[in-house]
Amino acid sequence: xxxxxxxxxxxxxKTNHVLRNINxxxxxxxxxxxxxxxxxxxxxxxRAINRMNEIIEGCRTEGEVLIDNQNIYDKNTxxxxxxxxxxxxxxxxNPLPKSIFENVAYGVKxxxxxxxxxxxxxxxxxxxxxxxxxxxxxxxxxxxLTLSGGQQQRLCIARALAVNPEIILLDEPCSxxxxxxxxKIEMLIRKLSEKYTVIIVTHNVQQAARVSDYAAxxxxxxLIEYGPTRQIFENPRNELTEKYITGGFG
Amino acid sequence: MNHLKEKIFFAILGIPVxxxxxxxxxxxxxxxxxxxTLRWELLTTSVLQGGIFxxxxxxxxxxxxxxxxATPIGVLAAIYLVEYSSKGRFARIxxxxxxxxxxxxSIVVGLFGYTFFSRxxxxxxxxxxxxxxLMLMILPIxxxxxxxxxxxxxxxxxxxxxxxxxxxWRAIHSVVLPAAAPGIITNILLGMARVAGETAAILFTxxxxxxxGLPKSPLEPVMALAFNLxxxxxVLGESSERVFGIAIVLFLxxxxxxxxxxxxxxxxxxxxxxxx
Numbered sequence: 001x002x003x004x005x006x007x008x009x010x011x012x013x014k015t016n017h018v019l020r021n022i023n024x025x026x027x028x029x030x031x032x033x034x035x036x037x038x039x040x041x042x043x044x045x046x047r048a049i050n051r052m053n054e055i056i057e058g059c060r061t062e063g064e065v066l067i068d069n070q071n072i073y074d075k076n077t078x079x080x081x082x083x084x085x086x087x088x089x090x091x092x093x094n095p096l097p098k099s100i101f102e103n104v105a106y107g108v109k110x111x112x113x114x115x116x117x118x119x120x121x122x123x124x125x126x127x128x129x130x131x132x133x134x135x136x137x138x139x140x141x142x143x144x145l146t147l148s149g150g151q152q153q154r155l156c157i158a159r160a161l162a163v164n165p166e167i168i169l170l171d172e173p174c175s176x177x178x179x180x181x182x183x184k185i186e187m188l189i190r191k192l193s194e195k196y197t198v199i200i201v202t203h204n205v206q207q208a209a210r211v212s213d214y215a216a217x218x219x220x221x222x223l224i225e226y227g228p229t230r231q232i233f234e235n236p237r238n239e240l241t242e243k244y245i246t247g248g249f250g
Numbered sequence: 251m252n253h254l255k256e257k258i259f260f261a262i263l264g265i266p267v268x269x270x271x272x273x274x275x276x277x278x279x280x281x282x283x284x285x286x287t288l289r290w291e292l293l294t295t296s297v298l299q300g301g302i303f304x305x306x307x308x309x310x311x312x313x314x315x316x317x318x319x320a321t322p323i324g325v326l327a328a329i330y331l332v333e334y335s336s337k338g339r340f341a342r343i344x345x346x347x348x349x350x351x352x353x354x355x356s357i358v359v360g361l362f363g364y365t366f367f368s369r370x371x372x373x374x375x376x377x378x379x380x381x382x383x384l385m386l387m388i389l390p391i392x393x394x395x396x397x398x399x400x401x402x403x404x405x406x407x408x409x410x411x412x413x414x415x416x417x418x419w420r421a422i423h424s425v426v427l428p429a430a431a432p433g434i435i436t437n438i439l440l441g442m443a444r445v446a447g448e449t450a451a452i453l454f455t456x457x458x459x460x461x462x463g464l465p466k467s468p469l470e471p472v473m474a475l476a477f478n479l480x481x482x483x484x485v486l487g488e489s490s491e492r493v494f495g496i497a498i499v500l501f502l503x504x505x506x507x508x509x510x511x512x513x514x515x516x517x518x519x520x521x522x523x524x525x526x
Contacts, residue, residue, distance in 0.1 A: 052409070055409070080415040080417060084414070087413070088413040090409065090410070094406035097522065107414035107416075156410070160414070
């Protein structure tokens with residue numbers, strides 16, 4: 001089943017044409033990796049899926065992004081509801097300057113999904129899903145900023161899970177983390193794909209090989225190659241892709 | 251040779267420091283002549299019995315009222331300037347207007363307050379007219395301070411809230427503002443300290459030399475330490491130790507507000523790692 005379909009997507013920042021005519025279909029309950037060298041537009045592509053590009057001044061988007069066959073760039077799309085359905089985790093862990101509990105509860109509260117003791121249940125469930133519960137269950141009221149980098153990133157994942165998303169976007173989630181914390185997040189990503197559709201941006205080729213089912217290679221704003229991860233890595237069709245995955249440039 | 255040069259250079263650099271130190275010492279020396287007249291009872295004794303109770307409270311009334319009016323306007327204006335207006339022409343005009351506002355001499359602000367608030371709006375010589383006139387002086391300080399405090403908050407906080415589906419205003423008031431609050435309060439206090447000794451702005455708009463008790467409504471005139479000093483020295487020609495005693499009280503009020511601001515800043519710097 002196709003969860004996300006990107007059709008003829010073009011994005012400009014002011015006069016800079018960042019994404020050129022992207023077409024891509026993302027399968028439900030899979031991990032799709034978007035690889036490419038710095039500045040190739042992979043973060044922009046990710047942020048086109050929850051319309052986060054819009055908060056940047058001078059951004060213009062053309063084309064369509066369909067989630068469950070609904071174009072999210074339609075005029076009557078509720079962008080707040082869209083961002084609830086499409087969770088996002090950023091490159092640098094960005095917990096809010098609130099307690100661990102409040103971080104996870106934040107989205108639940110703004111969407112008025114539930115109240116009272118039920119919020120505590122959601123917080124617990126989300127932290128468990130993000131493999132963080134055991135480490136923080138005795139200090140839920142501590143500031144989230146007291147956690148380590150890897151814990152903070154898992155907290156951000158829990159925060160995104162708490163609002164019942166369908167799709168999780170991860171923007172180089174491990175680039176600020178040490179190898180052990182990275183391994184934990186990668187395990188978590190595999191597990192998340194059982195329930196959610198995961199799209200991860202990474203400039204780490206090995207990571208893409210380890211965690212993804214499908215991989216896309218982006219270069220200078222164009223989608224060079226897209227297919228099952230195995231095929232991309234074992235038998236790339238494009239010369240550029242081969243060069244990139246073998247470390248030729250990047 | 252180099253050694254000598256360095257010595258000379260440091261000596262030259264030291265002169266301004268010495269001038270500042272000398273000035274502060276001089277002020278303290280002058281003020282200290284008034285110490286002998288200070289008694290705790292003065293603060294609680296009515297002016298009618300030779301105390302300064304109404305002046306101290308009047309000064310605080312004026313300050314708190316002015317800050318009370320200026321804070322919502324200033325903070326909202328700053329939020330608008332930082333978060334909503336793109337760096338367009340309108341924002342630049344407001345920006346320039348604020349710079350000019352901060353540079354207007356206080357006596358001119360006072361004159362404006364008198365003609366506009368006291369006469370045209372008919373507030374007369376009243377606390378309310380003083381609040382509004384002082385507000386004009388505090389507003390640029392609060393707007394600028396709040397802008398600075400808001401800009402210190404990493405954009406990643408706002409991004410996190412927006413990505414969860416928060417509206418822009420929701421992200422601002424539930425994440426950005428609480429994080430910026432200590433910085434905003436610090437700047438409000440510093441603004442308060444700046445105008446605590448302000449005389450010209452309240453000279454024509456809200457003060458009288460003596461009142462019977464404290465003002466019962468914002469439309470009544472008020473007594474203030476700074477105004478009292480001004481009249482006693484220039485009009486009544488008093489230059490006794492008693493005048494310096496009043497000056498010390500005013501000085502201490504200003505210093506303690508500024509000190510509170512600094513303590514608050516240090517405390518929150520420690521608690522907010524993103525400020526480091």
